[in-house]
Amino acid sequence: QLQLQESGPGLVKPSQTLSLTCTVSGGSISSGNYYWSWIRQHPGKGLEWIGYIYYNGNTYYNPSLKSRVTISIDKSKSQFSLNLSSVTAADTAVYSCARTGHSYFDSWGQGTLVTVTS
Amino acid sequence: EIVLTQSPGTLSLSPGERATLSCRASQSVRSSYLAWYQHKRGQAPRLLIYGASSRATGIPDRFSGSGSGTDFNFTISRVEPEDFAVYYCQQYDNSRMFTFGQGTKLEVK
Secondary structure, rough: OOOOEEEEEOOOOOOOOOOEEEEEEOOOOOOOOOOOEEEEOOOOOOOOOOOOEEEEOOEEEEEOOOOOEEEEEEOOOOOEEEOOOOOOHHHOOOEEEEEEEEOOEEEEEEEEEEEEEO | OOOOOEEOOOEEEOOOEEEEEEEEEEEEHHHHHHHEEOOOOOOOOOEEEEOOOOOOOOOOOOEEEEEEEEEEEEOOOOOHHHHEEEEEEEEEEEOOOOOEOOOOOEEOO
């Protein structure tokens, strides 16, 4: 069974870069049938898709975050990562990784809370 | 960007009752690009329905989806105790954007 697990610091200072990693197990991150996404949920708010990466490194980002987001992949470690630069309190959220099929997310990690605070 | 509006915000029902959730889009959504998820606190969201009406693997048949264009519905024929959670609709559009509705909380009456 496919499992995704997010990891990274739970606290980030304003103006710094938020960095998270998603480790994929029970399936291949190199499958050409899927993309690998990051999604976040602000406290008490809805879900926001951040972007995705394909196994070959191709990426696509939410235009609202594009200038600050980088998603990368390390197939040897079965991991993909999120970097979000110049964070503010508005970036405080639960960040989740998910396997992305044709148009939906069929497996998710549990999510990790990242708080931006000085 | 296509905005999805879910209603009601909260639905209070007793086990055994029928639940009907609505998801309305600001623009027409291709049916094959509309999905529904269940999210329980502290757990990973779970894909229930994709393509507006197809159940994901292992999803009980009490869960169903319907609709087209800008109006989509999600139904639980008979609510079980484990079904109390937040439900989200989600769409994917031609600009390669994914957006979610704000969620409907299904709570015990």
